[in-house]
Amino acid sequence: MAANPMRQMVDRGAAFAQMLAKHAKAAAAGTRLTQLDDAAAAIAKPQTQQQLQPDQQSQLGSRAPTMVFLGAPGAGKGTYSTRVAKHFGLTPIAAGDLVREVMASGSKRGQEMKSIVNSGNLLPDSIILGLLHDRLAQGQARGERGVLLDGFPRTRAQAEALVRTADVRMAVNLHVAEEILISKCLGRRVCGECGKNFNLADIYIPATEDRPQVSMPPLSPPAGCQHKMEMRADDNLDTIKRRLEVYHAEASPVEEFFREQGTLVDFNIYGGVSETLPRLLEAVKPFQPAPGQQQPGSESDESDSASAGVTYGTPEPQRAHVQ
Numbered sequence: 001m002a003a004n005p006m007r008q009m010v011d012r013g014a015a016f017a018q019m020l021a022k023h024a025k026a027a028a029a030g031t032r033l034t035q036l037d038d039a040a041a042a043i044a045k046p047q048t049q050q051q052l053q054p055d056q057q058s059q060l061g062s063r064a065p066t067m068v069f070l071g072a073p074g075a076g077k078g079t080y081s082t083r084v085a086k087h088f089g090l091t092p093i094a095a096g097d098l099v100r101e102v103m104a105s106g107s108k109r110g111q112e113m114k115s116i117v118n119s120g121n122l123l124p125d126s127i128i129l130g131l132l133h134d135r136l137a138q139g140q141a142r143g144e145r146g147v148l149l150d151g152f153p154r155t156r157a158q159a160e161a162l163v164r165t166a167d168v169r170m171a172v173n174l175h176v177a178e179e180i181l182i183s184k185c186l187g188r189r190v191c192g193e194c195g196k197n198f199n200l201a202d203i204y205i206p207a208t209e210d211r212p213q214v215s216m217p218p219l220s221p222p223a224g225c226q227h228k229m230e231m232r233a234d235d236n237l238d239t240i241k242r243r244l245e246v247y248h249a250e251a252s253p254v255e256e257f258f259r260e261q262g263t264l265v266d267f268n269i270y271g272g273v274s275e276t277l278p279r280l281l282e283a284v285k286p287f288q289p290a291p292g293q294q295q296p297g298s299e300s301d302e303s304d305s306a307s308a309g310v311t312y313g314t315p316e317p318q319r320a321h322v323q
């Protein structure tokens with residue numbers, strides 16, 4: 001029987017744990033992990049260049065219709081992906097949540113991953129792909145027929161591996177100005193009791209010649225959560241800037257890959273959730289969920305209302321053909 005390329009990547013990730021430990025101190029100090037990045041690329045590259053056979057594809061997880069949400073830290077991927085997923089009846093999967101679950105487990109590997117993430121560096125492809133592979137396999141066992149991936153893929157190697165694993169029909173690329181991203185990241189909070197996410201940033205930027213007015217009111221917690229707000233350890237100014245630098249270096253090849261696939265939808269955000277969500281739902285309307293899923297339009301009739309503060313590009317999406 002032919003070896004499973006994704007599983008080979010996961011196995012290599014286990015061997016890679018020793019290198020994670022070796023560089024954990026450097027990551028905590030904010031040092032650029034050049035050796036780590038090179039090693040991760042070397043691990044990921046052989047698998048992403050392989051072509052999968054049909055029997056191997058079936059082993060990798062559900063071939064359910066998949067939507068991908070891209071965007072820099074603080075762009076609102078979590079906020080909008082959960083709402084869009086509910087609209088289409090999809091299962092939202094946040095790569096960041098998968099990572100945080102492992103980091104919160106207290107395991108040695110989780111501690112090593114936490115050190116790297118808190119320094120603003122991205123985790124190696126082998127680790128992320130391994131976590132996602134396991135999650136898709138669990139969804140396949142439960143009969144999930146559609147998923148929305150939030151924050152994955154982050155590298156072109158991950159994107160190439162993903163389209164061999166899932167039926168990616170649309171990749172939504174959220175754009176937010178960098179100064180706004182920083183404010184939103186600094187304003188992020190999570191309730192220590194219920195786990196819901198909020199944002200205390202109150203953003204208003206007057207219109208200029210080349211940009212419309214930006215108005216993003218805070219996503220405030222209810223009274224019961226106000227005194228239980230917690231801030232993520234990596235949401236400090238230095239780490240946020242570092243994360244944005246790393247993200248922008250990796251993002252262009254990912255965007256170009258999905259543009260080549262004919263599945264990329266660029267979406268610029270200039271307003272809050274109430275103004276942005278209706279237009280976003282309109283932009284992703286061509287996405288077709290699997291038969292039996294909740295159909296577009298069954299959630300939130302106010303999606304027909306217009307918002308002057310949001311613009312977006314909606315190229316005709318095409319189904320990604322998995323070779």
